Amino acid sequence: MRSLPTPNVTPLRGGPVLRWGVLAPGEIANDFVTTLHGNTDQRVHGVASRSAERAAAFAAKHGIPRHYDSYEQLVADPGIDVVYVAAPHSEHRRLALLAIAAGKHVLIEKPMALNAAEATDIAEAARAAGVFAMEAMWSRYLPQSSVIGQLLDDGAFGDVRLVTVSLGWPAVFNAAHRMFDPALGGGAMLDAGVYSLWFARFVLGAPRSVQAAGILAPTGVESQAVATLDYASGAQAAVSTSVLTSTPGLPTINGTDGVLTFTKHFVFPASFVVTSGSEELAWADDSGLVGRGGLCWQATALAQYVNDGLTESPLHDLDESIGLASTIDEVRTQVGAL
Numbered sequence: 531m532r533s534l535p536t537p538n539v540t541p542l543r544g545g546p547v548l549r550w551g552v553l554a555p556g557e558i559a560n561d562f563v564t565t566l567h568g569n570t571d572q573r574v575h576g577v578a579s580r581s582a583e584r585a586a587a588f589a590a591k592h593g594i595p596r597h598y599d600s601y602e603q604l605v606a607d608p609g610i611d612v613v614y615v616a617a618p619h620s621e622h623r624r625l626a627l628l629a630i631a632a633g634k635h636v637l638i639e640k641p642m643a644l645n646a647a648e649a650t651d652i653a654e655a656a657r658a659a660g661v662f663a664m665e666a667m668w669s670r671y672l673p674q675s676s677v678i679g680q681l682l683d684d685g686a687f688g689d690v691r692l693v694t695v696s697l698g699w700p701a702v703f704n705a706a707h708r709m710f711d712p713a714l715g716g717g718a719m720l721d722a723g724v725y726s727l728w729f730a731r732f733v734l735g736a737p738r739s740v741q742a743a744g745i746l747a748p749t750g751v752e753s754q755a756v757a758t759l760d761y762a763s764g765a766q767a768a769v770s771t772s773v774l775t776s777t778p779g780l781p782t783i784n785g786t787d788g789v790l791t792f793t794k795h796f797v798f799p800a801s802f803v804v805t806s807g808s809e810e811l812a813w814a815d816d817s818g819l820v821g822r823g824g825l826c827w828q829a830t831a832l833a834q835y836v837n838d839g840l841t842e843s844p845l846h847d848l849d850e851s852i853g854l855a856s857t858i859d860e861v862r863t864q865v866g867a868l
């Protein structure tokens with residue numbers, strides 16, 4: 531290997547533009563709209579909150595022409611093409627189904643739903659309605675994932691034997707917060723671990739078996755989990771997640787012919803090194819986007835897919851989201867989480 535592949539990603543500007551609607555203007559909705567408006571041609575035409583004041587404030591902050599105090603009003607707006615669901619996990623299924631029933635395309639924050647059964651309900655509804663639906667697994671749409679995907683397709687690592695991935699950030703325990711409240715879909719796996727399990731799945735596909743252990747928070751959701759995944763190929767993945775402590779977020783892909791090591795956090799626009807024998811090649815995101823600024827790549831990809839007549843993402847389709855949710859279910863069951 532003399533050089534690394536060039537990212538093959540949908541350009542942030544100049545492509546098809548959709549009219550977006552935002553349901554649930556919380557923390558991530560704010561970051562998503564900031565980078566959408568700042569770095570792409572996509573535009574948000576409406577925002578809906580359970581509170582008229584919050585909807586109006588979010589609209590004013592982001593220059594959004596319409597705001598609603600009910601989610602139902604936004605999905606009924608004929609001036610909106612695609613709905614972004616940015617509510618806590620417990621609300622994803624209900625709000626995705628609301629948007630789909632109104633004939634809207636939908637981008638659903640990660641994880642797509644509380645469990646595989648709910649994710650299946652969303653997939654079935656979207657397929658029956660013929661609308662586009664996608665889990666906001668935004669790291670899959672970053673340039674680095676395009677490069678790594680091409681390396682995997684080319685067999686650049688030989689046989690991949692092991693993937694290691696860990697993701698955690700410390701959260702102060704608060705029984706009422708969505709991170710810890712079982713009624714809101716709390717738990718480290720649903721919030722952070724979904725990225726770790728996605729990364730292992732991106733590299734190795736669906737696991738054959740899962741062994742997991744964890745630590746429960748006082749509310750009964752998992753605050754930490756460690757899982758070993760086995761694959762039909764003979765490979766393994768060591769996956770962990772925590773809201774008790776931070777981890778550097780630097781996965782490795784370990785093959786018979788090469789090793790990839792992230793040198794910047796894999797969830798965000800990142801960098802990595804590929805070593806093969808004495809050869810070492812480094813790659814770094816040069817988009818200028820940092821951290822959650824990278825959330826916009828998934829949106830331009832979605833707009834292109836809709837324009838192309840697709841109803842699912844070719845990079846992370848609904849069966850992938852259901853499979854990912856199944857593995858989360860398995861881990862959470864073994865850990866004994868509520």
Ligand SMILES: NC(=O)c1ccc[n+]([C@@H]2O[C@H](COP(=O)([O-])OP(=O)(O)OC[C@H]3O[C@@H](n4cnc5c(N)ncnc54)[C@H](OP(=O)(O)O)[C@@H]3O)[C@@H](O)[C@H]2O)c1
Pocket residue numbers: 553554555556557558559578579580581584585616617618619621639640641668708714720721822
């Ligand atoms: N991609 C990323 O990097 C990233 C980062 C953080 C979070 N997330 C994901 O984004 C989603 C939302 O997380 P967040 O941190 O933005 O949450 P948040 O700040 O708590 O905002 C969620 C919003 O959902 C609405 N909501 C609807 N039903 C609710 C309920 N029963 N309880 C509380 N709020 C409710 C609220 O808005 P109104 O009441 O105003 O309608 C609230 O502001 C989750 O799926 C999370 O995993 C993704």
